[in-house]
Amino acid sequence: MKPFSLLGLVASFAGVCSANFDLYIQIATFYNGPDFSQVQRQWAIYESDPSCGQAVDQPWYYDSEDVSGATGVRCSGSGCDPTGAASDITELEMNLGFGNDVWHWTIYKDRPRGQNGGYLMYGLDGNTYGECIVFPGDSWTCDQEAFLILNGARKFRCLTQYTVSDIQG
Template sequence: MHFTLPTLAFMAATILPQVQANFDVYRTEWIYINRPAIVWQFFEAEPSNCDQVVNTPIWEDHGDVSGSKLGVRCKGSGCGAQPPPDNIDELEIHTSNNPLYHWTLYKNRGRSMIGLDGNAYGNCIVFPNGDYNCPVAGQVFRIEGRRKFRCLTRFTAPQLNSNARVANARGEVDAPPLLTLAEYIAAMEGTEGNRTAVPFTS
């Protein structure tokens, strides 16, 4: 039996699952002279070095990310650095209104990425390990990241992160235009910051 190219293409589209992309959700704690602050970051996979960590946009941890408020809202005992991520009851991600990147993961709904319209746009799984510890700017700053989830969806980390600067320019972010840890550190230190590839420490 022989198949034409259009027939083969149709069969492949029917049989093979839709290609999806992954993004990993990290709870990031950056510590400046023993004063911690909590932010969130999205990576395509486990970051390869500290240079990638400090040059990836950060999203603030907020109690309300509805409407024009962007950031991440976490609810549950698993939101801390050490507790297991399976103890997170809700994780709401909102990084853009145009295009709309706004989903909530509910533990009691299987952690599907539920949009404002009630539809599922992907599925997230508990995905610990892959943590990092980065001393930066002569040990003045320390950055510790804990991976919480991996999300299987057509949306990617670059998509979520690429909107950060645009959203800030539109006034959708009530924060100074410091969108990566490297930029924040540079502003605090009055320098360009440490942008060299630094290996992770244990």
């Protein structure tokens, strides 16, 4: 193979393989004594399948009906439940910014797809910042904390130039 054609092949994969993060839905059940528990839907991003220690320690985002002015994730469609198929999610808005950082994207099932067949990540400015492919398969339960049981299910792998470290500092 000629050197220039090999360089072109490598360059063509650079945008696809630059970084990624996996998006999980989590159900956190908090126990505060024998007569009280609280169940909370959360979302979290990981570089890969998390251990229980990582799942418990990782920052998470509230499941919300409106994330335009606050961090969180807004999800529409029957796939938003932990047991639902990610392909049944019709719209998912992620506002993952902390402080002055803006990490705010929305994916839409009914819009054009990315080069890998995923849902394009639209920023607030209308530009695309990667794509999220349906990526089920990893789910877990962590009950190593006496007051918390955490159940998680992966929904998407988002292929973008941004990493978990970029987003969460």
